[in-house]
Amino acid sequence: MKVALAASMLLLAFSPVEAVEINELINIYGSLRQEIIFRNPEAKETIRVMDDGYSRVGLKGNSKISNSLSGFYKYERLVSANDGEDDGAVRGDNNELRQVHVGLSGNFGSISIGRHYGLYYDYIDDELDRHRSHYSDAIVFGSLFVSNSIRYDSPKFGAFRFGALAELNGSDPLGRAVDERIEIAGSISDKGLSIHAGYVHSPNQEGLFGISPTFNLGAITLAGVYQKLKKTGDDDKLLSIAADLGVSPNNRIRVAGTVKRTDNTPDLDEVYVILGGDHKFSEHVLLFFETFRKTTDVPQLSDESAVVIGLRFDF
Numbered sequence: 236m237k238v239a240l241a242a243s244m245l246l247l248a249f250s251p252v253e254a255v256e257i258n259e260l261i262n263i264y265g266s267l268r269q270e271i272i273f274r275n276p277e278a279k280e281t282i283r284v285m286d287d288g289y290s291r292v293g294l295k296g297n298s299k300i301s302n303s304l305s306g307f308y309k310y311e312r313l314v315s316a317n318d319g320e321d322d323g324a325v326r327g328d329n330n331e332l333r334q335v336h337v338g339l340s341g342n343f344g345s346i347s348i349g350r351h352y353g354l355y356y357d358y359i360d361d362e363l364d365r366h367r368s369h370y371s372d373a374i375v376f377g378s379l380f381v382s383n384s385i386r387y388d389s390p391k392f393g394a395f396r397f398g399a400l401a402e403l404n405g406s407d408p409l410g411r412a413v414d415e416r417i418e419i420a421g422s423i424s425d426k427g428l429s430i431h432a433g434y435v436h437s438p439n440q441e442g443l444f445g446i447s448p449t450f451n452l453g454a455i456t457l458a459g460v461y462q463k464l465k466k467t468g469d470d471d472k473l474l475s476i477a478a479d480l481g482v483s484p485n486n487r488i489r490v491a492g493t494v495k496r497t498d499n500t501p502d503l504d505e506v507y508v509i510l511g512g513d514h515k516f517s518e519h520v521l522l523f524f525e526t527f528r529k530t531t532d533v534p535q536l537s538d539e540s541a542v543v544i545g546l547r548f549d550f
Contacts, residue, residue, distance in 0.1 A: 263550075265292035269316070270523075270545025277538040287315045288545050291333055297340075307347070308337040333380060344389040351386045353378040354400040355433040358420035359445035362431070362458040362477065374475060374493040374507050376443055376464045377435065381416065397421035402437075414438045427451040441465040454481040470498045488512040504532050511543075521547040 268288030275281050293311030300306055311334040338347025353360075355377035384402040402416035420433035428450050435443040445462040460475040477491035493507040511525035525543040 260296040260298050262295050263293075264295065265314075266290060266547065266549045267314075268545055268547045270543050273542045275540045277534060277536055285316075287313075288543075288547070290314050293334070300339075304339060304341045306337070306339055307345075309334050311335070336386070338386075342390065344387060346385065346387045348385050350380055350382045351384055351400065353381045353435075354386060354398050354418040354420050355435045355443065355445065358398070358422060358431045358433045359447050359460060359462065362447045362449055362460050362475075374473065374491075374495070376445070376462045376471070376473060377433075378437075381418070384416070394423050394425045395421065455479065472496045472498070485515040486512065487515075503535070506530050513547075519549050521549070523547060 267290045269290070270286055270288045272284050272286055273281060274284070290313065291311055292314050293309060295307070295309040295311075297305050297307035311332075313331045313333050332350060334350055334352065336347045336349030336351055338345055340346075356375070356379055360375035360377045360379075381400060381402050384400055386398065386400045388398045389396050398420055400416075400418040404413070404415050414437070416435070416437040418433065418435045420431065422429055422431045424430075429448070431445075431447045431449070433443075433445050437443075442465040443462065444465075445460065447458060447460040449456060449458040456479040458475075458477045458479075460473070460477070462473040464471040464473075473493060473495045475491060475493040478489070480488045482488055489509075489511050491507075491509045493509075495505040495507070497503065506529070508528045509525060511523065513521050513523035515521050523543075523545050525541075527539075527541040527543070529538050529540075531538055
């Protein structure tokens with residue numbers, strides 16, 4: 236919170252703020268996503284747990300500095316009802332920082348420093364995570380968040396836009412410098428058809444490439460995602476197809492299928508199938524469900540099926 240308040244004061248210092256601008260400078264927002272998960276691991280009993288479904292709360296704002304320049308900030312935390320004990324919660328990262336950054340925007344686009352959504356995630360993996368899947372972590376390769384980074388997003392040049400992100404040089408546990416992380420991505424969009432591409436170089440792998448064509452047909456959005464993660468002596472490949480259908484103004488259905496293959500273990504190809512939907516009661520309240528199934532060519536203990544039922548409140 237201190238970071239967000241400092242960012243607010245910085246923007247105030249550089250620009251005169253009238254009362255009508257306060258709503259733009261300080262905005263509290265969030266999303267509470269409580270859910271019940273029924274998990275059926277391979278050859279084990281059903282597990283019933285409650286989870287927070289990536290609930291978050293944040294503070295964001297922007298302020299005009301000149302006719303062509305604005306400042307902005309965002310401070311966002313993951314919130315969890317889990318008390319931190321080993322009580323079966325799916326994740327143990329309660330109250331973790333999600334996004335904390337401050338930046339400038341104008342005709343040149345925007346540039347910001349801090350902790351961001353991964354650029355590759357925004358351009359490629361979001362085509363899968365748009366389904367709000369509780370299990371989407373299993374079928375994406377990009378990092379959801381990147382700390383200690385500088386991010387640039389271009390304006391649109393006709394049908395084209397692009398971005399770049401650099402994570403600054405850090406150190407390993409022994410204090411030795413490690414390579415910097417670089418992410419670049421771009422999109423071409425025209426008449427409902429978009430093609431997204433991205434590349435990541437980071438210390439823990441030799442390269443990650445992804446491409447995703449998407450097509451919007453009004454009520455239905457179709458997406459395909461191909462990703463290749465190059466590692467030392469081994470490559471992972473992931474191919475996904477997803478569809479998002481609006482069956483009525485308040486109801487949507489989503490389905491996604493993914494095949495994950497590791498070159499050196501072709502007999503252990505993993506298949507993920509996710510089917511879900513939601514009903515929108517109002518602008519702020521959403522009821523959602525999801526079914527998940529993971530299978531392997533040769534059955535593994537990690538195989539499982541699951542059902543997720545939850546209620547989401549956005550503000």
